[in-house]
Amino acid sequence: MAAAGAGRLRRAASALLLRSPRLPARELSAPARLYHKKVVDHYENPRNVGSLDKTSKNVGTGLVGAPACGDVMKLQIQVDEKGKIVDARFKTFGCGSAIASSSLATEWVKGKTVEEALTIKNTDIAKELCLPPVKLHCSMLAEDAIKAALADYKLKQEPTKGEAEK
Amino acid sequence: MLLRAAWRRAVSAVTAAAGSRPATPSRGLRLRVVDHAPQSAVHSDAAPEAEPVLRPLYMDVQATTPLDPRVLDAMLPYLINFYGNAHSRTHAYGWESEAAMERARQQVASLIGADPREIIFTSGATESNNIAIKELEAAIQPDTSLVSVMTVNNEIGVKQPIAEIGRICSSRKVYFHTDAAQAVGKIPLDVNDMKIDLMSISGHKIYGPKGVGAIYIRRRPRVRVEALQSGGGQERGMRSGTVPTPLVVGLGAACEVAQQEMEYDHERISKLAERLIEKITKSLPDVVMNGDPKHHYPGCINLSFAYVEGESLLMALKDVALSSGSACTSASLEPSYVLRAIGTDEDLAHSSIRFGIGRFTTEEEVDYTAEKCIQHVKRLREMSPLWEMVQDGIDLKSIKWTQH
Numbered sequence: 001m002a003a004a005g006a007g008r009l010r011r012a013a014s015a016l017l018l019r020s021p022r023l024p025a026r027e028l029s030a031p032a033r034l035y036h037k038k039v040v041d042h043y044e045n046p047r048n049v050g051s052l053d054k055t056s057k058n059v060g061t062g063l064v065g066a067p068a069c070g071d072v073m074k075l076q077i078q079v080d081e082k083g084k085i086v087d088a089r090f091k092t093f094g095c096g097s098a099i100a101s102s103s104l105a106t107e108w109v110k111g112k113t114v115e116e117a118l119t120i121k122n123t124d125i126a127k128e129l130c131l132p133p134v135k136l137h138c139s140m141l142a143e144d145a146i147k148a149a150l151a152d153y154k155l156k157q158e159p160t161k162g163e164a165e166k
Numbered sequence: 167m168l169l170r171a172a173w174r175r176a177v178s179a180v181t182a183a184a185g186s187r188p189a190t191p192s193r194g195l196r197l198r199v200v201d202h203a204p205q206s207a208v209h210s211d212a213a214p215e216a217e218p219v220l221r222p223l224y225m226d227v228q229a230t231t232p233l234d235p236r237v238l239d240a241m242l243p244y245l246i247n248f249y250g251n252a253h254s255r256t257h258a259y260g261w262e263s264e265a266a267m268e269r270a271r272q273q274v275a276s277l278i279g280a281d282p283r284e285i286i287f288t289s290g291a292t293e294s295n296n297i298a299i300k301e302l303e304a305a306i307q308p309d310t311s312l313v314s315v316m317t318v319n320n321e322i323g324v325k326q327p328i329a330e331i332g333r334i335c336s337s338r339k340v341y342f343h344t345d346a347a348q349a350v351g352k353i354p355l356d357v358n359d360m361k362i363d364l365m366s367i368s369g370h371k372i373y374g375p376k377g378v379g380a381i382y383i384r385r386r387p388r389v390r391v392e393a394l395q396s397g398g399g400q401e402r403g404m405r406s407g408t409v410p411t412p413l414v415v416g417l418g419a420a421c422e423v424a425q426q427e428m429e430y431d432h433e434r435i436s437k438l439a440e441r442l443i444e445k446i447t448k449s450l451p452d453v454v455m456n457g458d459p460k461h462h463y464p465g466c467i468n469l470s471f472a473y474v475e476g477e478s479l480l481m482a483l484k485d486v487a488l489s490s491g492s493a494c495t496s497a498s499l500e501p502s503y504v505l506r507a508i509g510t511d512e513d514l515a516h517s518s519i520r521f522g523i524g525r526f527t528t529e530e531e532v533d534y535t536a537e538k539c540i541q542h543v544k545r546l547r548e549m550s551p552l553w554e555m556v557q558d559g560i561d562l563k564s565i566k567w568t569q570h
Contacts, residue, residue, distance in 0.1 A: 035481050035484075039481075040481065040484070043478070043481060043482060046549065049548070049549050051554065063551065063568075064568050065567065065568065066567035066568065067512070067513030067516070067552060067562065067567070068511075068512035068513055068567075069512075069516075070475055070501065070512075070513070070516035071475075072551055072552060072567070073551070074551035074554075091549055091550060091551040091554060092549060092550070092551065093473060093474070093475055093550045093551060093552045093553075094475050094478065095475055095476075095477035095478050095481070096477060096478050096481035098475075098478075099478055099549065144568075148568075
């Protein structure tokens, strides 16, 4: 009696296995990708690569990193009279993740005010680009670049304010 | 025993026949290999959703090499029919495997001018290096020492003056070990002319199989080594463990092919290397070749592209398989210690790419690689703040960089 039951169970189980959908074989054999496609996209379809006029009063330039470290980012912002960032450009000497982080930074600062741009965190950049732990420092440098550009812009505004007060 | 000797003769006849394929090698690599994913043996009933996938060109022969088809031909019988343990003394399976193993040993020895009794099979050059270095610890006399030098460097391709070092060591009665993984079968080596006492050999660097190598240990004057692994006493007690017949047959075949084709390969690879370097340096300024250009193995080209970071160039050259000395590509985030040791500036160390040209590299592949490299270096320089500053006439060394 028990044996028959066990046999039926076995047959039912095997029937279930046969009918169950096989895992798509492509997922099983897909190779591990070294570069996330979001990172590659920033290189293959670059946006905001370039330079703004460094000498202009409305342009803040941030230059962070060092060639000896293999990472240098230059990020520039153009701010209008209302304190809103209307344009941003970047140039980067660094790995794919560094290029993508700085590229994303220029995308995010556009349209923000100077105060809002200060709130951009490296963790958000890393999450958006799905950066692996070993590349987190690239997003940190991008945050530094934003802050450096904002600081440079603020510095340029101060002497004028002093003159106006005089 | 007469029976055993007869078997040996029969086996060597078979293996000789298997080895004597047509002289022209069939190309192991094509410019593009169509690789159909899904690769599993499970066939889905649904219509194939996967498009054929193109694989990158292979320009990383210092990391590993593809199997030469002639080597595979030599190995197959030992993976299919002749599967005996080479140490079994009581039956034909053992005898034929042993004969194949000894024949392979002779092929390896002949490539480096050694006696077959001086070749011990191992699992690779790493194991061979460990055996050789351990010898230092096993030395009885307190003043015995060992010199260990790479024959050809795997990162920049520089050839060390092995013969001179050998002469010095021999006159001072110091043991001389060399890791010849990148040199065996590529440049002429003779353990007696160069006074080498110990040499490490790697199978998969010379178009042989992975998982096998050898260590050359001089018999006259005798060099004593201590075994790393103990067991049944195989390989004269210096490396216990069943010798994997198919793998050593592959290593032997690879050595024999290398001996026959060394001169032709060297000339062909030199021409391709010159072609690659000329194309690149003609179209791009500020390219530095790392390593002494005079004492250099042509198949390993290490170039630094100033103002462009290495890993970004590897990402851009996604359809060519290459390697870089940049920190971003190493797990430790430290740039190549080799480049640092030869005094390369750190920023150039981050900008280095290694191009490997091998037996199966075609002119087409070299041209494609050069073209893509030029295209993407130009593009990355447009994106580089360093290039911009240099174009504006700024001296990069004068800038105070922020430390991150």
